[in-house]
Amino acid sequence: MSTDQSTPGPEPLSGNRLLSENGPLSGTRDAQLQQAMARAGLDALWVSRPENVRYLSGFTSGDDAKLLVVAAGAQAGATLYTDGRYTVQAGEESRYPAFIARPPATLEHAAPSVQGLRVGFEADHLTVSELEGLRAHWQANGSQATLVSTQGVIEALRLVKTEEEVAQIREAQAIADAAFAAVRPGIVAGVREDQVAAQLEAFMRGRGAGSAFDITVASGPRGAMPHGTASGRIIGNDELVTIDFGAKVNGYHSDMTRTVAVGNPSEELRRLYRAVLEAEEAAVQAIRPGAKCSDLDKLSRDILVSHGLGEYFAHSLGHGVGLAIHEGPGLRGSSPEVLEAGMVVTAEPGVYLPGVGGVRIEDLILVTESGHEVLSSSPKERL
Numbered sequence: 212m213s214t215d216q217s218t219p220g221p222e223p224l225s226g227n228r229l230l231s232e233n234g235p236l237s238g239t240r241d242a243q244l245q246q247a248m249a250r251a252g253l254d255a256l257w258v259s260r261p262e263n264v265r266y267l268s269g270f271t272s273g274d275d276a277k278l279l280v281v282a283a284g285a286q287a288g289a290t291l292y293t294d295g296r297y298t299v300q301a302g303e304e305s306r307y308p309a310f311i312a313r314p315p316a317t318l319e320h321a322a323p324s325v326q327g328l329r330v331g332f333e334a335d336h337l338t339v340s341e342l343e344g345l346r347a348h349w350q351a352n353g354s355q356a357t358l359v360s361t362q363g364v365i366e367a368l369r370l371v372k373t374e375e376e377v378a379q380i381r382e383a384q385a386i387a388d389a390a391f392a393a394v395r396p397g398i399v400a401g402v403r404e405d406q407v408a409a410q411l412e413a414f415m416r417g418r419g420a421g422s423a424f425d426i427t428v429a430s431g432p433r434g435a436m437p438h439g440t441a442s443g444r445i446i447g448n449d450e451l452v453t454i455d456f457g458a459k460v461n462g463y464h465s466d467m468t469r470t471v472a473v474g475n476p477s478e479e480l481r482r483l484y485r486a487v488l489e490a491e492e493a494a495v496q497a498i499r500p501g502a503k504c505s506d507l508d509k510l511s512r513d514i515l516v517s518h519g520l521g522e523y524f525a526h527s528l529g530h531g532v533g534l535a536i537h538e539g540p541g542l543r544g545s546s547p548e549v550l551e552a553g554m555v556v557t558a559e560p561g562v563y564l565p566g567v568g569g570v571r572i573e574d575l576i577l578v579t580e581s582g583h584e585v586l587s588s589s590p591k592e593r594l
């Protein structure tokens with residue numbers, strides 16, 4: 212898989228070609244996109260973030276594709292640009308016609324469509340060389356397009372999930388819960404962290420799901436690493452082990468963390484665990500439409516501060532989950548976002564004490580009209 216569309220590669224199977232005529236914008240998602248583009252003052256949008264390409268087009272190899280959307284006028288419509296490795300797949304999956312080529316042929320093909328338009332590009336997901344390519348082909352080459360830097364145009368549409376999207380996330384979380392139930396009895400002293408991760412991953416693959424990200428299994432002092440990817444460390448007796456993992460179903464992720472006790476951890480470790488559990492449960496209970504993300508973060512942080520642990524809570528409370536493992540809304544102190552029904556978020560406070568260890572507890576939560584539904588069902592230990 213390559214994210215660099217400018218890398219020379221194999222030629223298209225049968226030359227550059229459009230798989231069908233230009234595709235109209237139709238349906239709810241396209242209408243929302245057109246409104247969002249109008250709000251951002253855009254005539255067209257060059258979509259390069261893989262999840263956004265997938266969200267709009269349905270093409271599942273968004274890493275190797277771009278999408279041009281022209282919102283209105285004679286050229287209105289959308290075209291997927293990908294290369295000859297994906298001719299069949301694009302024909303099967305994409306809601307829009309595909310032009311099979313690599314840059315610069317893709318940009319040359321798009322140039323007449325963007326003539327004189329204000330064309331947005333995704334500033335967080337376009338490389339400098341790709342931007343130079345847009346400039347060379349759409350500005351310096353007579354197309355006279357105005358390139359506009361944008362952030363979060365499509366991400367804003369992805370914040371509230373449809374029922375179909377929630378169903379995928381629910382399925383991913385159910386598989387992760389089943390994996391945890393199957394693997395938990397084997398998390399004992401003498402087992403390596405990476406064996407635990409391998410068992411979780413094998414279980415999820417056996418159920419047709421992928422792993423949402425590199426699994427964290429952080430035992431003993433490694434628990435002080437929030438992103439402590441499973442290592443060859445052997446889990447010891449009387450330790451805490453933090454396990455953070457998720458499944459991926461049809462591109463949609465789940466995310467859950469449990470911290471488990473092996474043997475009889477010290478009273479100091481149990482105290483950390485109880486404080487984190489209190490902070491997590493309070494945050495979950497406060498999740499409802501209208502709740503401010505920054506307030507939720509503060510609520511859990513204040514509880515950890517009251518236990519003298521505020522300085523050890525080294526990240527935000529949580530994040531949205533969907534086609535990306537980390538997406539909006541951000542449940543953090545600086546977030547201006549407010550929860551709405553249909554959002555799927557995590558609540559995952561943690562404390563990390565260098566040389567000692569750490570604790571994190573995380574649930575995956577659907578915001579509902581009446582409050583919330585906790586999608587993760589794996590039991591939490593009471594220490």
Ligand SMILES: CSCC[C@H](N)C(=O)N1CCC[C@H]1C(=O)N[C@@H](C)C(=O)O
Nearest residue numbers: 424437438455466526527529530536537
């Ligand atoms: C590599 S994906 C990690 C998934 C995990 N559940 C997670 O989101 N974590 C683990 C600890 C912190 C948190 C995280 O990475 N939060 C981000 C959004 C932050 O910047 O705080």
